[in-house]
Amino acid sequence: MASTTDHSSPMNRKRSAATRLIDDGFVWGTTAIAIAVGLLLAVIALQVGEDALPAIQKFGLGFLVSNRWSVIDGEFGALTQIYGTLVTSFIALLIAVPIGVGVAIFLSEDFLPPRIKQPIVFLVELLAAIPSVVYGLWGIFVLIPFLSPIGIWLNANLGWIPLFSTAPAGPGIYAAGLVLAIMILPIIAAISRDAMVAVPAELRQAAYGLGATRWETIFQILLPAGFSGIAGGVMLALGRAMGETMAVTMLIGNSNTIDSFSILSQGSTVSSLLANQFAEAGGLQVSALMYAALVLFGLTLVVNVLAEIVVRRFSLKL
Amino acid sequence: MTSRLQSARQTDSVFHTEDLNIYYGNFLAVRDLSIDIAKNSITAFIGPSGCGKSTVLRCFNRLNDLIKSFHIKGKIYYHDQDLYASEIDPVEVRRQVGMVFQKPNPFPKSIYDNIAFGPRLLGYKGDMDELVEQSLKQAALWDDVKDKLKAFGTDLSGGQQQRLCIARAIAVQPDVILMDEPCSALDPISTLKIEDLLQELKEKYTIMIVTHNMQQASRASDYTAFFNVEANSKGQRTGYVVEYDRTEAIFQSPKEQATQAYVSGRFG
Secondary structure, X not given: OOOOOOOOOOXXXXXXXXXXXXXXXXXXXXXXXXXXHHHHHHHHHHHHHHHHHHHHHHHOOHHHHOOOEEOOOOEEOOHHHHHHHHHHHHHHHXXXXXXXXXXXXXXXXXXXXXXXHHHHHHHHHHHOOOOHHHHHHHHHHHHHHXXXXXXXXXXXXXXXXXXXXXXXXXXXXXXXXHHHHHHHHHHHHHHHHHHHHOOOHHHHHHHHHOOOOHHHHHHHHHHHHOHHHHHHHHHHHHHHHHHOOHHHHHHOXXXXXXXXXXXXXXXXXXXXXXXHHHHHOOOHHHHHHHHHHHHHHHHHHHHHHHHHHHHHHHOOOO | OOOOOOOOOOOOEEEEEXXXXXXXXXXXXXXXXXXXXXXXXXXXXXXXXXXOHHHHHHHOOOHHHHOOOEEEEEEEEEOOEEOOXXXXXXXXXXXXXXXXXXXXXXXXXXXXXHHXXXXXXXXXXXXHHHHHHHHHHHOOOHHHHOOOOOOEHHHOOHHHHHHHHHHXXXXXXOOEEEEEOOOOOOOHHHHHHHHHHHHHHOOOOEEEEEOOOHHHHHHHOOEEEEEEEEEOOOOOEEEEEEEEEEHHHHHHOOOOHHHHHHHOOOOO
16 A cells, blocks of 8 residues: 555545434434333332322331231231242242253253253243243143142141241142242243353353363353352342232232231232232322332342342452 | 373373374365474464364363364374273373363363362372462462462453463473464463463473464474365365474575575465
8 A cells, every 4th residue: 555656546534424324323322212211110119109108207217117008997007928929939930040041051052962961951041931821821720739738748747937937729839939939930030041151161160270170160150150140130030020010920829818828828929919909999009009110129229239239249340 | 190101101202193194074184294392492383274283282181072073093192091992081181181272261160260270170189279370470470469469361361371371281280282383362461471471381291382483383383293284176276285394494594495495474
């Protein structure tokens, strides 16, 4: 290039006005969309907060620790639902995290030839595509009849443990938790698998090169290196479990009082309460439901913030 | 650790290959390799890209076993033990034959834990602090990091990271260290530091190094194998050793035309 001395036809390096316009328009357009999403969230929160205001003024923070939900007396407290939400989500995580991470390990390593592995990866992700009402139906007609004898046995033999202190009555917290576990399993498995696949091949080779076995490599290098991704997936799954409505409403029994810690007893979650009562609610009850919705909103927010902190604190720098 | 490998009789040549042919599936990657690697020496593998130097290097610690289609014909002996005999556990081989890779690859753990990783796998019972210090000193990294052993290995500079990887390899007290272009991602000063380090390390270990840098091979190695590559009628490129000799001989009086052309920079 340096040898060309022909200045008569300089390269046209100017950008046309049209491309500049498109460029600027793109920046402004995407900015506006991003802000709109934030605004939408704020508007929803404000609206819910405004509608909840009468209940907030009447019950205050006592709403969170009272387990009395009586439409007739106009007394509302959401402890039963908050407890139900936390316990069903916890049961779901307890079951789904080990299985989901196990599936992720199996599907990210070369245990299987790709021709067999790919369909399995697809099937696991397909679990996430089943509508939650179908999970609910399956729970009612298949899972609960199957679980009942187990629940009766647990109550008869381990009834001294508070968790199993009541006799099961068909639907209940444990059935809802179990179905939630199945529903969040694909989220955990898929995100954890992506996290493990993304661990640089050099780290595997380094571990193998030092004489680590496959298991040592997986547990001491790959899992820690993929930890932030896995934790992110678990938190996303927890958010899903806390907000899940249809399947839980169909399986939890919808009892608005809590009289034991038993997971075999019936209960309700914040979202099942909302789904059950909104259609016929009026007056202060609507406001109380809005308050409960705000609490759920807050719970998921706390989970997400905690997740962010955990991921930042423990994520390994790659 | 009373393995078959350990019980192998110590011989002057650490590795000895006989008519080694390396395949990926039906593809012949390297052919007819017969080579002896002398104990406590530095052996360099040089040659143009794609001639199979790294592939050969990874045969000596059986790291190629991770690739499903990989297989060999011929023999590799480690001292007097057949390295690919069915009763040999590749994991044990890698505990004897350490490796340093092209791109520095410290674990996302602390400097201390990086070094301690290998010894912990082996169930090392001695004083870990001392082993870490010794390994870092041998890798000429101790003075740089002695005050920040808890810092992440991945936060070090590229040259320091590579010395950390060398220290990590040394910590399991291997017999041989394989190095696959260990300086290709480093600046000239870091490169010189590692070359100096190699001279010290060969007192205790046998070192085999793949390099694209011919000055490095001529400066740092005792023996040099020059690899070249030829394509067959189907366009498959197979590597082979053109000439293997003392490094001075390869660089000053090569017997083969191709070696002469390569070391004088006329191709490659």
